[in-house]
Amino acid sequence: METRQLGATGVKVPEIGIGVWRYSGGVEPLRRAIELGAALIDTAEVYGTEEVVGQAIEGVRERVFIATKVSGAHLRHDDVLRAAQASLRRLQCSIIDLYQIHWPNSAVPIQETMRAMETLVDRRMVRYVGVSNFSLAELRAAQAALNNYPIVSNQVLYNLNRREIETGLMPYCERNRITIIAYTPLDDGRLAQIPRLRANKALRVLARIAAEAGKTPAQAALNWCLSRPGVIAIPKSNHVARVEENCAASGWRLTPAQIEELDAAFS
Numbered sequence: 492m493e494t495r496q497l498g499a500t501g502v503k504v505p506e507i508g509i510g511v512w513r514y515s516g517g518v519e520p521l522r523r524a525i526e527l528g529a530a531l532i533d534t535a536e537v538y539g540t541e542e543v544v545g546q547a548i549e550g551v552r553e554r555v556f557i558a559t560k561v562s563g564a565h566l567r568h569d570d571v572l573r574a575a576q577a578s579l580r581r582l583q584c585s586i587i588d589l590y591q592i593h594w595p596n597s598a599v600p601i602q603e604t605m606r607a608m609e610t611l612v613d614r615r616m617v618r619y620v621g622v623s624n625f626s627l628a629e630l631r632a633a634q635a636a637l638n639n640y641p642i643v644s645n646q647v648l649y650n651l652n653r654r655e656i657e658t659g660l661m662p663y664c665e666r667n668r669i670t671i672i673a674y675t676p677l678d679d680g681r682l683a684q685i686p687r688l689r690a691n692k693a694l695r696v697l698a699r700i701a702a703e704a705g706k707t708p709a710q711a712a713l714n715w716c717l718s719r720p721g722v723i724a725i726p727k728s729n730h731v732a733r734v735e736e737n738c739a740a741s742g743w744r745l746t747p748a749q750i751e752e753l754d755a756a757f758s
């Protein structure tokens with residue numbers, strides 16, 4: 492599994508991690524992912540999956556990078572502290588590697604939320620601060636609200652079918668060394684399921700390029716995400732075989748010509 496630097500931290504994280512929203516696969520797919528080096532697991536207090544992550548990392552905690560999120564409904568100072576404590580309890584660990592604000596909430600001043608995030612880092616309950624679903628303006632405001640620690644990542648929707656971030660957020664993050672954690676990188680399976688791949692011209696191009704590369708469409712779609720600087724992807728699967736397939740999206744690269752063709756087909 493290839494790695495990427497998280498923000499400007501110097502810490503390496505796998506370029507493919509595992510998401511666990513709507514996850515019901517139990518511990519096995521997560522343990523297999525960890526064995527394969529996809530040892531970044533992304534959960535959230537609202538997913539209801541922190542407990543299974545806690546079970547999966549038992550005995551291997553030090554090998555896994557745990558990312559979780561505070562709900563956008565819990566962004567008042569004391570709510571953030573309580574939410575982090577509850578996540579740590581469910582995850583059965585003493586520190587969260589990356590604590591992300593799940594979505595912005597304009598009803599709470601970002602300064603108040605970030606003061607709580609900094610307290611969590613000071614107390615060694617959180618290692619790094621991230622955000623999710625933040626626009627460029629919200630990201631800038633969040634950065635300005637932090638005094639002592641940087642924002643290392645923004646977790647946002649990004650896949651071949653959903654490329655909105657390319658016009659503003661993505662170049663800003665690249666310039667400012669903020670990792671983009673691409674969520675829904677398989678477009679909820681639309682870029683992976685064979686019957687759908689015959690549905691339109693762009694999907695047929697994906698299927699052909701995947702075949703040319705000797706990879707599956709899911710692997711080609713994930714690898715395309717990784718062709719962008721500073722991007723990592725966090726596909727979700729309940730199944731060991733698909734986790735193995737998705738992890739094998741790392742360790743090779745589509746050619747520049749293939750990336751260009753996909754860019755044009757899905758423009």
Ligand SMILES: NC(=O)c1ccc[n+]([C@@H]2O[C@H](COP(=O)([O-])OP(=O)(O)OC[C@H]3O[C@@H](n4cnc5c(N)ncnc54)[C@H](OP(=O)(O)O)[C@@H]3O)[C@@H](O)[C@H]2O)c1
Nearest residue numbers: 510511512674675676677678679680683709726727728729
């Ligand atoms: N921050 C946010 O607001 C936010 C929002 C959405 C998602 N996320 C994060 O991103 C993660 C992934 O996003 P997502 O779950 O929305 O979508 P996704 O990873 O793009 O797609 C997941 C779907 O694709 C299927 N799938 C996975 N691998 C496959 C493969 N190799 N072949 C065929 N089908 C495959 C899965 O089915 P099976 O499980 O049956 O294999 C599931 O139905 C989430 O788990 C979560 O951690 C974050």
